[in-house]
Amino acid sequence: MIEDKNPQRTDLSQLGEFGLIDHLTKQFDIKQKSTLKSIGDDAAVIDFKKKKAVISTDLLIEGVHFDLSYMPLKHLGYKAVVVNLSDIYAMNAVPTQITVSIAVSNRFPLEALEELFDGIALATKIYNVDVVGGDTTSSQKGMIISITAIGEADEKELVYRNGAKENDLLVVTGDIGSAYMGLQVLEREKQVFQVNPNNQPDLDAYTYLIERQLKPEARKDIKELLAQLEVKPTSMIDISDGLSSEIMHICKQSNVGCNLFEEKLPLDPQLINVCEEFNIDSTTVAINGGEDYELLFTIKLEDFDKIKANPNFTVIGHMVNEKEGMHLITRANTKIALKAKGWNALKE
Amino acid sequence: MIEDKNPQRTDLSQLGEFGLIDHLTKQFDIKQKSTLKSIGDDAAVIDFKKKKAVISTDLLIEGVHFDLSYMPLKHLGYKAVVVNLSDIYAMNAVPTQITVSIAVSNRFPLEALEELFDGIALATKIYNVDVVGGDTTSSQKGMIISITAIGEADEKELVYRNGAKENDLLVVTGDIGSAYMGLQVLEREKQVFQVNPNNQPDLDAYTYLIERQLKPEARKDIKELLAQLEVKPTSMIDISDGLSSEIMHICKQSNVGCNLFEEKLPLDPQLINVCEEFNIDSTTVAINGGEDYELLFTIKLEDFDKIKANPNFTVIGHMVNEKEGMHLITRANTKIALKAKGWNALKE
Structure with missing residues (x-):
């Protein structure tokens, strides 16, 4: 599906x-004062001063987590960074x-890695983070990306998964x-393409959905927004595996x-339209889908007035006593036990 | 070569x-006061207080960096941790x-991962580090291990690669x-085994060499030792790619x-004997070998008396003016330009 616009091919060796x-990392400048030592030594050195360090890591494997037949390398580089940063934002950290x-x-020729690193560089620019280390090596098969994200927060700002209380929203x-x-949509188009490579897909009706999949953004705005509204969540998590799975965590x-x-x-x-076209229940998709990189959090009931008018936030439920369990209340007012159907890489 | 002593096989899915x-990480207890939040949230939280944070990362790929036909999984887990910690020690950090x-x-069945994690757990115990996060997923082929090591140091203790001066030792x-x-030795035995699987190798003459390859240790003793001797290196690096390559860095x-x-x-x-047996020049091996995880550092000339009696240290050369270049002075007193023949994964 993706045309090779760059016929140049430089062998990595x-x-x-x-x-x-050196070649791939020369474009990375230092933006953070806390970066004392970056690429080029045995390790990076960071000065968190009075702040706490927040660290998260993710491993992305071609054929398991991404498919290069419809994922442009620049987007992949961008997304690989964003999904890691999302974990840092989910701690209410920066x-x-x-x-x-x-x-x-x-x-992979050099030009492919350059595209990948262009996407990585773009993400680091938009999210204002420094690339301070890493490793580039060969694999037996396919592409493997491992990113560790590092952030900082005052201790009192940090929000964990374990602070939700009964009656919280x-x-x-x-x-x-x-x-x-x-x-x-992308999987369907891939199959169409495999049958008929001359078929030109018309993806206009799916642009928002495809962008959410290929070029997601992490919610870097939420920490500041909540601070302005004077709301501190009691618990928080990001939505990578799916809403249901994250609620259960x-x-x-x-x-x-x-x-x-x-x-x-x-x-x-657009989601509702496409779910109808695919004959899939949109609630099932919303609950089990995953990869939204939105933030899910709980707040005290008395904070409701502070957030209710804000278009960034939707109250979707409330916490109850542990003994009552975890349920979806349907439009027909029936109660269905939540299950973590989140994406399970080990069952692939 | 490695017998399967555990015929039990539990499918990961x-x-x-x-x-x-949960299963693999439940054995990890928290040893460090600085670990405020460990496995189980979006990210780990670490409190470095007045110290600086030191961070290094490595990606190990089966078939490129390790061969499971002679590398027991427990050793692999141990080594994967040790090689990362070595980078932290090379900053004079902990x-x-x-x-x-x-x-x-x-x-891979569950039992294989358990063995791997047993080795990881052993290393974290011996080196007193906490496992605070990570990811477990499926690959299309083989095993991939990505470890990020985090350490701490007072700013004045840190030693970089760029501080060596002319006349330093x-x-x-x-x-x-x-x-x-x-x-x-292991590669040779593997080939013998492939020809004749009933051949029982006698490895007694190679135990030290094999242990250095399969179960290396990082030099956690050196920071304290140098502090006791009141020597601060002017530059430092660990030997992973080979002495020649590290000197050139x-x-x-x-x-x-x-x-x-x-x-x-x-x-x-033992190295000298085996080099003779293999008809390989031991100097070439010592200079280009790699994976020793020893520390290479420079000190001021006036510090020589402080270290000269210590069996842990060997003075192997001195720094000269940049214009003079980088040379090996042979026993025959000829001068040969150093080349970085260090292991290059991309040429495999």
């Missing part, structure tokens, strides 16, 4: 390992540095389910139950 | 991703936490070259040249 790392390790088989940012349906770690209301789920109109 | 992570991400194909800990020859970053003396290279007697 021409540069050697150190030459390659990302400041990342390390980037890449392994590639010799099927459950709130989600943005809308959910679109990234998953974007993936379904908060409930289990906070020892509470939850009622989630189907009618409250924030769905984009 | 039986546990699911979250179940697997490792405090790690994150561990693993991807495996479905050819070049010092190495322990002995070098053995890990490389251990690998050669220090020289280039410090803008100095170097004379390295062949007769001074610290070689274990």
Whole structure:
């Protein structure tokens, strides 16, 4: 599906390992005062001063987490950074540095890695983080990306998964389910393309969904917004594996139950249309989809007035006693036990 | 070559991703006061107080960095941690936490991952570090290990690669070259085994070399030892890619040249014997071998008296003006330009 616009092909071994790392990382300038030592030594050195350090890591494998037949390399680089930063925002912290390790088989020319690193560089610019280390090596098969995100926060700002209390409201940012349906559209087009390579796809009706899948953004705005509204969440998590799965993480770690209301789920109109076209229940997609990189959090009931008028937030449920369990309350007012159907890489 | 002593085989998908992570990480207790939040949230939280944070990361790929036909999984887990901690020690810092991400194909049963994690757990115990995060997922082929090591140091303690000055002495800990020859022995035995699987190898003459390859240790003793001796290195690096390559890193970053003396290279007697057996020049092995995880550092000339009696240290050369270049001075007193023949994964 993706045209090769760059017929140039430079073999990676021409540069050697150190030459390659130099070449790919020279575009990274230092933006953070806390970065005392960046790429080029045995390790990076960071000065968090009075702040706490927040660290998260993710491993992305070609064929498991991404498919290069419809994922442009620049988007992949961008997304790989964003999904890691999302974990830092989910702690109510601010990302400041990342390390980037890449392994590639010799099927990838230098130009492919340059595209990947262009996407990484763009993300670090937009999210204002420094690349302070990493590793570039060869793989036996496909591309492997491992990113560690580092952030900082005052201790009193940090929000964990385990602080939700009975009667707290459950709130989600943005809308959910679109990234998953974007993936379904891309998978369908891939199959059409495999049957007929001359078919030109018309993706106009799916632009929002596809963008949510290929170029997601992390919610860097939420920490400041909540601070302005003077709301501190009691618990928080980001939506990577799916809403249902993330709610269950908060409930289990906070020892509470939850009622989630189907009618409250924030769905984009394009998602609803495409779910109809695909004959898939949009609630199922919204609950189990994953990869939205929105933030899910709980707030005290008395904070409701502070957030109710804000278009970034939707109250989708409330926490109940642990004994009541975790349920979806449908539009027909039936109660269905939540299940973590989140994406499970090990069952692929 | 490695007998399967554990015929039990539990498919990974039986546990699911979250179940697997819980199962593998439950043995990790928290040892460091600075670990405020460990596994189980979006990110770990660490309190470095007045110290600086030191961060390094490595990606290890089956078939590129390790061969499971002679590398027991427990040793692999141990080594994967140690090689990362070595980078932290090379900053004259103390490792405090790690994150561990693993991807495996479905050819690995749960019992294999348990062995790997046993080795990881042993290393974290011996080196007193906490596992604070990570990721466990599937791969299309083979095993992939990504570890990020996190450490701490007072700013004044940190030693970079760029501080070497003309006339400084070049010092190495322990002995070098053995890990490389251990690998050669293991490769030879693998080939013998492939021809005749009933052949029982007699490895008694190679135990030290094999241990250096399969179960290396990082030099956690050196920071304290140097502090006791009141010596602060002017530059430091660990020997992963090979002595020659590491010397060149220090020289280039410090803008100095170097004379390295062949007769001074610290070689274990077993290494010398096995080099003769293999008909390989032991100096070539010592200079280009790699994977020794010893520390290479420079000190001021006036500090020589402080270290000269210590069996942990060998002075192997001195730094010269940048214009003089980087040379090996042979036993025959000829001068050969150093080349970075260090292991290059991209040329495999």
